[in-house]
Amino acid sequence: MIKFNNVFKRYSGAKDILQNVSFEIHSGELVFVTGSSGAGKSTLLKLISAIEKPSSGDIIFENQNLSDLRGVDMPYLRRKFGMIFQDHKLLFDRNCFENVALPLAINDTTSIDISRRVRAALNKVGLLEKEKLMPITLSGGEQQRLAIARAIVSRPAILIADEPTANLDKKYADEIMNIFYSFQQVGVTVIISSHEAPKSPIRFKEFHLIHGELIKPQDVSLLS
Amino acid sequence: MFHYFHNHIQAFLRAVIRIKSNWPSSIIMILVIGITLCLPATGFLLVENASQLSSKIEYEAEISIFLDQTISQDQINFIGSALKQTSSIEKVNFEPKIRAWEKLQEKLKINSLDAGISENPLPDAFFVTLNTLDNNIVESLHKDIKNLEGVKEVIIDSGWIKKLRSILYLIKVGLLILGTLLAMVLIVVIGNTIRLQTLTYQNEIEVSRLIGATDSFIQRPFIYTGIFYGLGGSLVTGGLLTVILELFNRVAFKFESILGGLIMLTNLPPSKYIFITIFAMALGLLASYFSASRSIKTI
Numbered sequence: 001m002i003k004f005n006n007v008f009k010r011y012s013g014a015k016d017i018l019q020n021v022s023f024e025i026h027s028g029e030l031v032f033v034t035g036s037s038g039a040g041k042s043t044l045l046k047l048i049s050a051i052e053k054p055s056s057g058d059i060i061f062e063n064q065n066l067s068d069l070r071g072v073d074m075p076y077l078r079r080k081f082g083m084i085f086q087d088h089k090l091l092f093d094r095n096c097f098e099n100v101a102l103p104l105a106i107n108d109t110t111s112i113d114i115s116r117r118v119r120a121a122l123n124k125v126g127l128l129e130k131e132k133l134m135p136i137t138l139s140g141g142e143q144q145r146l147a148i149a150r151a152i153v154s155r156p157a158i159l160i161a162d163e164p165t166a167n168l169d170k171k172y173a174d175e176i177m178n179i180f181y182s183f184q185q186v187g188v189t190v191i192i193s194s195h196e197a198p199k200s201p202i203r204f205k206e207f208h209l210i211h212g213e214l215i216k217p218q219d220v221s222l223l224s
Numbered sequence: 225m226f227h228y229f230h231n232h233i234q235a236f237l238r239a240v241i242r243i244k245s246n247w248p249s250s251i252i253m254i255l256v257i258g259i260t261l262c263l264p265a266t267g268f269l270l271v272e273n274a275s276q277l278s279s280k281i282e283y284e285a286e287i288s289i290f291l292d293q294t295i296s297q298d299q300i301n302f303i304g305s306a307l308k309q310t311s312s313i314e315k316v317n318f319e320p321k322i323r324a325w326e327k328l329q330e331k332l333k334i335n336s337l338d339a340g341i342s343e344n345p346l347p348d349a350f351f352v353t354l355n356t357l358d359n360n361i362v363e364s365l366h367k368d369i370k371n372l373e374g375v376k377e378v379i380i381d382s383g384w385i386k387k388l389r390s391i392l393y394l395i396k397v398g399l400l401i402l403g404t405l406l407a408m409v410l411i412v413v414i415g416n417t418i419r420l421q422t423l424t425y426q427n428e429i430e431v432s433r434l435i436g437a438t439d440s441f442i443q444r445p446f447i448y449t450g451i452f453y454g455l456g457g458s459l460v461t462g463g464l465l466t467v468i469l470e471l472f473n474r475v476a477f478k479f480e481s482i483l484g485g486l487i488m489l490t491n492l493p494p495s496k497y498i499f500i501t502i503f504a505m506a507l508g509l510l511a512s513y514f515s516a517s518r519s520i521k522t523i
Contacts, residue, residue, distance in 0.1 A: 051434065072438075079436035089431045093245075105234060106437045108227040150435070 001027045001158075001189060002048060007057035009043055009212075017043045019212045021057070025191065027157070030184040030202060033193040035209035041193035042086070044209065045162050048191060049081045050074060079107060082151030084161035088143050090135040096122065096146055097131040103154040121153040125179060141172030148179055158189040165194070235444035242421070242445060243452055253417050253453050258460020260410055261504060264403035265461055266468060268496070271395050273489050286381040287366065289350040293321075295374040300348060303372055307352055312365055314355040321348045347376060410507050414453055415515035418446050422519040429523050443516045450512025451505050458504035462497055
């Protein structure tokens, strides 16, 4: 589904953020990208979701080399991903319902469908009763769940989350992780960056990064 | 097709929400456009009224018909009755050459013997006043009179009107240039406002782009905002013109007795107001399109 072949990423005037990264992610897998701060986790996720382009190497998504993709096709590619950002990137001048509805509005969904699907997504993350509230009134954990609702509302094949539990206490973090696990269980490919891999009740793959280099990908067993 | 219209309705509503949420700056922008467009529009209003006034003056224009020196009295009578029977002629005044010569002598204070002129050099002449404004009728009349036997020269005495019309035409050209310059100023002002708005909505633009919005999707509400500004500005222009007209006419009414007649300005026809509205909306569209597309690319 997603394949990295000898990918390098550097910004002008800086050393390589990612060095010679190669791996493959199959459909329906749960993947943790782990490493300390500055290891290149966020950059790796940005490359997967085509927010950034590699300095060299190939990124293949569904048999399409992303380097060959034209700028005008990029928005249509991004619609295949559900993105959850470290800072949530919620719109604070819109209520919860409108925030979640944004990807559907972009995707030409009809008003009736938008209403139905937004409520289903909010229900999934336990925020249905707060659909009319503004995001500023939500707690950190609720804001993260709202961001998850926005990511899943267009039913993407791949969910990408950049440190989704970084600023949450254990209770909220467990709740958020359980939501991700439930999506993986129904066939969604889930890629999560985190400082360390959690003790997961399900099998996952871990990509550990040290100073931009990928330590050999490894399968991690249940509650390892 | 449904999605296309649905997208536009969404963008339209988003623009309305943005204008509503930034209403103070939106009102200022609309006033700026309205007042700026009002300047050339008022100029056109005055020129249009002056043009109408010049058309009315032409109503009293004369045609001078000079006859041959050798013309017989019968021929003079025939021409006189022919002129009187012409429907487009209001008044016919015949001036015999003897009377014209006397008038000239009186004016120059000479007599024929002193001047060494043995005979009257002036011709008999008709001076007719027309009752039509139609140039085609005037031209056709000029041609018909010229073809009459015994007529030597026909002069349409409206040269000064032509001069007035030329001046009015030049003023119109000047106003057109002024209008073009002000339109360019408006494009810059609207464009800058839209650019500032894109910065205000930077977060929304970033998020929209990250979740797969195309540039045209992001751009659309800004374009509608520009069109709204143009529409609002044209309504302000219309309102201001009406107020200016009303004030002028009230003042003119007070001065009727002093001026010896009522000089009333008439409003521009609806077609001109439609033109101003379409023009202002087109300016808003152009400015917002170029500004938003350029600004969005840098975010």
